[in-house]
Amino acid sequence: MFYCVYSTFISTFYDLSKILGPPTSWFILSFPKMATPKKKKMPVQEEIQDVDNDSAMAVPSSAIPPPNISSIKNKMRRTHEFIKLKRQRRKEKKELQKKRKRETEALGDEAPPKKVPKTIENMRVFDETMVDPQDEEVLHDEAHDEMASYFSRDTRPKVLITSSDRPRSTTTRFLKELGQCIPNSEIYYRRGLDIKKVITQALAKEFTDIIVINEDRRKPNGLLLCHLPDGPTAHFKISNVKLHDEIKRAPKSTEHYPEVILNNFNTRLGHTVGRMFAALFPHDPQFSGRQAVTFHNQRDFIFFRHHRYLFKNNKRVGLNELGPRFTLKLRSLQKGTFDSKFGEYEWVHKRHEMDTSRRKFFL
Amino acid sequence: MAASMQHVFVGAATGVFKGVNLAQKKATNFQNVASLSREEEICAMCWGNQQESQVCIGLKNGLVKTFDAEQGEFTDCANCAGGDGRFTGLAKYQGSLVTCVESGLLRVWKDEGEKVDMDVGKDVCRMRQNHALPHQVATGGKENELKLWDIQEPEKPIFKAKNVRNDFLDLRVPVWVTDLQFLSEQKLVTCTGHRQVRVYDPATPKRRPVLNVELGEYALTALSVTPDCQSVIVGDSQGSMVMVDLRMGKVQKAFKGFAGAIRSLQCHPTLPMVASCGLDRFLRIHDINTKEMLHKVYLKSKLNCLLFSSADFTQEETETTKKQKRKLESSNITDEDEDELWGNMSVVQDGKKTDKTKRKAKTKKLKKPK
Numbered sequence: 001m002f003y004c005v006y007s008t009f010i011s012t013f014y015d016l017s018k019i020l021g022p023p024t025s026w027f028i029l030s031f032p033k034m035a036t037p038k039k040k041k042m043p044v045q046e047e048i049q050d051v052d053n054d055s056a057m058a059v060p061s062s063a064i065p066p067p068n069i070s071s072i073k074n075k076m077r078r079t080h081e082f083i084k085l086k087r088q089r090r091k092e093k094k095e096l097q098k099k100r101k102r103e104t105e106a107l108g109d110e111a112p113p114k115k116v117p118k119t120i121e122n123m124r125v126f127d128e129t130m131v132d133p134q135d136e137e138v139l140h141d142e143a144h145d146e147m148a149s150y151f152s153r154d155t156r157p158k159v160l161i162t163s164s165d166r167p168r169s170t171t172t173r174f175l176k177e178l179g180q181c182i183p184n185s186e187i188y189y190r191r192g193l194d195i196k197k198v199i200t201q202a203l204a205k206e207f208t209d210i211i212v213i214n215e216d217r218r219k220p221n222g223l224l225l226c227h228l229p230d231g232p233t234a235h236f237k238i239s240n241v242k243l244h245d246e247i248k249r250a251p252k253s254t255e256h257y258p259e260v261i262l263n264n265f266n267t268r269l270g271h272t273v274g275r276m277f278a279a280l281f282p283h284d285p286q287f288s289g290r291q292a293v294t295f296h297n298q299r300d301f302i303f304f305r306h307h308r309y310l311f312k313n314n315k316r317v318g319l320n321e322l323g324p325r326f327t328l329k330l331r332s333l334q335k336g337t338f339d340s341k342f343g344e345y346e347w348v349h350k351r352h353e354m355d356t357s358r359r360k361f362f363l
Numbered sequence: 364m365a366a367s368m369q370h371v372f373v374g375a376a377t378g379v380f381k382g383v384n385l386a387q388k389k390a391t392n393f394q395n396v397a398s399l400s401r402e403e404e405i406c407a408m409c410w411g412n413q414q415e416s417q418v419c420i421g422l423k424n425g426l427v428k429t430f431d432a433e434q435g436e437f438t439d440c441a442n443c444a445g446g447d448g449r450f451t452g453l454a455k456y457q458g459s460l461v462t463c464v465e466s467g468l469l470r471v472w473k474d475e476g477e478k479v480d481m482d483v484g485k486d487v488c489r490m491r492q493n494h495a496l497p498h499q500v501a502t503g504g505k506e507n508e509l510k511l512w513d514i515q516e517p518e519k520p521i522f523k524a525k526n527v528r529n530d531f532l533d534l535r536v537p538v539w540v541t542d543l544q545f546l547s548e549q550k551l552v553t554c555t556g557h558r559q560v561r562v563y564d565p566a567t568p569k570r571r572p573v574l575n576v577e578l579g580e581y582a583l584t585a586l587s588v589t590p591d592c593q594s595v596i597v598g599d600s601q602g603s604m605v606m607v608d609l610r611m612g613k614v615q616k617a618f619k620g621f622a623g624a625i626r627s628l629q630c631h632p633t634l635p636m637v638a639s640c641g642l643d644r645f646l647r648i649h650d651i652n653t654k655e656m657l658h659k660v661y662l663k664s665k666l667n668c669l670l671f672s673s674a675d676f677t678q679e680e681t682e683t684t685k686k687q688k689r690k691l692e693s694s695n696i697t698d699e700d701e702d703e704l705w706g707n708m709s710v711v712q713d714g715k716k717t718d719k720t721k722r723k724a725k726t727k728k729l730k731k732p733k
Binding site for chain 2: 128343345347348362
């Protein structure tokens with residue numbers, strides 16, 4: 001029985017070789033051919049022969065779109081159609097770019113200026129609180145505000161860093177890294193003490209700032225920055241925390257005083273917050289340490305980075321990221337030291353009133 | 364110098380005294396900013412006279428300056444130092460100044476250095492004068508109940524409020540009067556730092572509040588009575604401004620647009636408008652009936668107190684209406700010309716009704732599927 005089957009198989013095998021030719025050619029079965037099966041005749045490619053050209057319902061052929069690629073059930077055919085479409089689109093785009101380039105070169109000096117794409121930053125809603133650097137009133141206000149004693153070099157910063165009660169490992173590591181990053185800082189465990197009591201003790205020990213890291217679900221999620229003796233209290237949301245161990249190839253930071261870079265704190269509120277950050281670090285950075293701490297504000301998110309830079313030559317700089325990396329978002333700014341119940345707020349983030357426009361920012 | 368009339372006078376925490384003209388949307392500083400110090404912070408303001416042409420400003424260092432709105436400059440400066448703390452209230456009685464400081468010293472500064480002192484208790488937060496009966500003055504503060512005083516009888520208060528009953532846990536309810544106003548001739552309304560709005564009636568023998576409403580989540584900082592005396596507008600430390608109906612004892616409306624604590628509120632005496640200023644450095648004018656924000660002026664410094672003048676500024680000409688008037692005048696069309704104009708125009712005839720059955724084929728542009 002088996003012998004019969006085998007013989008028939010061999011006979012068919014030999015028959016096939018007559019039809020298809022030598023065996024080597026079989027393997028050039030041309031895969032592309034397999035992948036391109038018989039095309040469905042798309043009715044759109046042909047002209048629609050409208051019998052009654054004068055009828056009210058005549059529709060020009062170009063107006064009917066080709067059927068949607070996603071309606072093709074066969075995955076191979078579908079992907080192929082999509083690749084074709086993408087190729088065609090890329091080609092059209094390149095042609096358009098070339099055409100535009102040719103036109104601008106042809107016009108030379110008369111060419112219209114290059115168009116600037118609209119971004120959320122340059123479409124930002126006009127903010128009347130944007131600070132004019134020469135504004136007399138704002139300068140006077142800042143010269144007499146709570147942080148003025150730092151900027152006039154009357155006080156030197158001394159920072160107390162603590163967390164919410166019973167911090168987990170991530171938060172304790174975060175505290176230690178912050179302590180390394182901010183010079184002249186001391187880390188204390190909270191041990192269930194009220195913030196108002198922490199403030200009175202800190203005032204007695206001549207601290208100038210208090211940072212309280214709040215933790216939720218084993219991760220730091222809030223930062224309370226309170227300037228002493230009667231300075232404003234800022235409450236931030238922390239997100240996207242990356243510690244020193246999580247940053248690849250991060251070297252260890254040293255004790256040198258870093259340079260502080262504050263970017264984009266343009267509005268009056270931004271100025272106050274920027275000054276609070278600046279007041280955490282000592283005035284004279286030690287340039288030999290080549291360390292820089294950056295608070296970059298973009299779209300109301302403040303990005304904290306800690307780098308060591310190295311000038312390779314006059315034009316190229318290498319950056320090595322040290323220390324923690326996190327993102328802050330201001331939730332409220334309260335006048336006076338921490339008093340959330342009875343304190344007066346200078347600014348509170350009210351989501352439903354303030355987050356209505358994608359192009360309106362406050363810092 | 365004050366060629367334009369100022370509708371709202373605002374005092375800032377830096378000591379700057381500003382006037383805002385709402386029709387022209389202009390704010391002017393009446394002092395040179397650079398010459399001020401922190402000690403000249405404006406704590407209290409009041410009208411210097413009935414015509415509202417003079418403003419008395421109380422500073423942190425104890426001075427009281429008088430500003431003349433017509434001349435546009437400060438005319439007088441009196442040293443009213445006495446007691447500890449900032450001014451919590453200023454008033455004018457028979458031409459003499461009445462001041463009250465935080466430590467409780469209420470003083471009437473008569474001419475020739477004569478002073479009449481009254482002790483109104485410790486930790487006073489607010490002192491206000493009754494406009495209907497100028498010899499009556501009310502004070503209140505932290506753990507300092509509302510007291511109604513007569514300037515002519517400095518010994519004892521006419522009316523001293525009593526605290527409400529113990530709460531459901533049988534604990535004493537703390538007292539903290541942050542702002543108070545006279546409601547009509549006899550009644551008083553106060554707002555507290557513990558989020559309560561209370562109405563007192565000294566005419567009745569009942570010393571406890573006639574109405575006690577608990578609102579919101581944050582301490583109330585400012586209060587103003589609406590022109591119809593039926594409701595009250597309160598502002599709190601997180602920037603929510605709310606209108607409370609005193610007959611029902613409920614919140615009627617909420618005004619939006621604030622970002623920071625509201626330090627001072629005042630309703631216009633006749634128009635349905637309320638002006639508010641606060642720590643977010645903006646002066647806002649809302650319409651009481653429609654809740655709409657009519658004006659929002661950025662004033663660069665934290666604002667402490669404001670005074671809304673009684674003038675009807677909505678009737679004042681703004682720049683745009685002035686231009687329109689000028690245009691009309693220059694065109695000079697007389698009656699005869701008008702008749703000619705109308706006569707020359709062609710008569711428009713009614714068009715035929717379109718046949719609804721005939722529909723033009725609309726060729727809509729179909730979008731390419733992506």
